[in-house]
Amino acid sequence: MSRIHDMGGRFGDGVVIPDFGKEAVFEKDWHARALAVTVASGFLGQWNLDESRHSREKLSPTDYSKFSYYEKWISALSDILVAKGLISVEELQSLHGARALDSLSDRVFTAEKVADGLSKGGPTLRDSAVVQLFRIGDSVKSKLAENRFLSGGHTRLPKYAAQKAGKIVGFHGSHIFPDAHAHGGGEAPEPLYTVAFEASTLWEHAENPSDLVMLDLWQSYLEPL
Amino acid sequence: MPHDSDDHTHAHSVLPSDATLRVKAIETLLISKGLIDPAALDAIVDTYQNKIGPKNGAMVVARAWSDSAFYDTLFYDTTETVADMGFYGRQGEHIMALQNTDEIHNIVVCTLCSCYPWPLLGIPPSWYKSDAYRARAVREPRKVLAEFGVTLPSETSVRVWDSTAELRYFVIPQRPKGTEGWSEKRLAALVTRDSMIGTGFPKDAQ
Structure with a gap:
């Protein structure tokens, strides 16, 4: 189950209203x-x-x-x-x-x-003993968009990209793992990848099958495909 | 499995419901407790209101258009390269530049919150933080782009970057035609904030 902030793909929000650079940095x-x-x-x-x-x-x-x-x-x-x-x-x-x-x-x-x-700032890149499981070009499948330590806990895998097949297109070293870090579990750094998902994998009515959605996902969110 | 027990203790509900009063209330309390310094608040506001903004990103784009060695370094290690220009800090600890071409058009979103490359672009505009943009940019980027007046040929592949980790993305748009020999300063004036998010193009050469 998800929380309210996880709104990627949701229907019903209406049009986006651009400001074309005219809005003040702070409106009020x-x-x-x-x-x-x-x-x-x-x-x-x-x-x-x-x-x-x-x-x-x-x-x-x-x-x-x-x-x-x-x-x-x-x-x-x-x-x-x-x-x-x-x-x-x-x-x-x-x-x-x-x-x-x-x-x-x-x-x-x-x-x-x-x-x-x-x-x-606060960089999140860390040394880690966690073995890198995936290489660029590997096919992977994302898991459920839920924190595996704590029911209702923090996670950075959006539900629209959960349990979907994608391809590893980037590797960024190991970064602090938010699912642990948000709940007193320490930094628990692990490998972070960019995963490309085809629009037609994510959406029943994709606008264009050659479009891609790219997400940065931690190794724990992924399994081999 | 433990449950997130804080769900039922929403302390903020005791605060005034009016937003202006709510901010004032928490600010007053924290100052009276000695936990925040009012002068620091003014300095933070001044930083984001006056010192950090899309002009920074525009300088990076203009240099990328002008200097091929810089361009190569930029895509090899964006964070280091823009830090050398003085652009580093909060919400820009790990930065990646994305290259727009005739074949690929990149756009950036954060569906889960409002992640954005602050040192290069400043504080995100309201629309970037809106439910409509967060919900729709991943599902129907072409319709969203049309709302910005951007129409792409169907042969151009759209890549939507959902900023789910601490990597912050910004787009290097295509250089406008008719700008050969222009100085970086003149080029930078063509670079719009939206062109670096992917929801716009740079201005035309006049």
Whole structure:
């Protein structure tokens, strides 16, 4: 079973409305604040990228559909701050809170740290002892789009590309495995591949059979075909 | 198998329902707890509002059009090559350039969230983050492209790149005709943001 964010291929969403480069970077001031508060909180180092993604993905389907983009960010941020014990629900309710633990004060993302912090990023390429099973040109089949450690857990295999035949067209070394990393399972790096799926394999009514959809998939998502 | 037990504790529901107030509330609380620095928030906004944006990507494309040695290096190791130009960082730790030709037209999407090469293109536009684009770009890319005014011959193969891992993709569009001998600066002015996502073409040479 999937979660609401996994919408690739879904019907009924209407047309895309381009802006042709005219839209402001932040349409409203609060969009900018929501992004900045989320980024700054992330630098406290109390959760990783995959936990943060999962926090957004597990918003209820009603909230996820109703919330605008940055409402999802800010709501998921509140949830993860509470889940990680940085704030309490009572504090969220009253909007008053005691000073946080001194142990966190060194981690606070101060203005002086911004330029360096944003320009460094967080690469996910790692050394790994996991043996590379597939080579470029190999035929593979994707597994179910579900986290195999935890029911309802985070995964980066979309359901539209689950249990489908594809071909390995790229290999990227080993990367942190989100399915483990989002749930306290450590980085568990493993080989990451680009897999090409023919449109006609994914869709009953493909627009053009020679079109391809390319996904970056971890080795655990794949089996030989 | 353990269940994801946090499903039923949605702490955000105690916050004000108005989005502006909701952001203000969490910002105020985090500042009062000493967990975020208001000056850092201003610096983050300034970075993405004024310093990082599609002009960065346009410089890469213009150089790729002008310098064949750079072009080869770019496709050999995109991350390293664009980092040498100063474009590296958050949401751009692993970057791959995609080459559009008469035979192949690449377009980029993130169906699961909104992955996008921030150091090269900045913050993604609303349509890139919209349900309609995320849902449809993989299933009917040609109809989506038509909504951007892009029509491709049926002989051209469309490749849709769904950014499911930490690789970030950007497109090197075809160089417009009639631009022989142009400087990189003049070429860069033709490169649109959408042409680097694959939902547009560069501007015509005037």
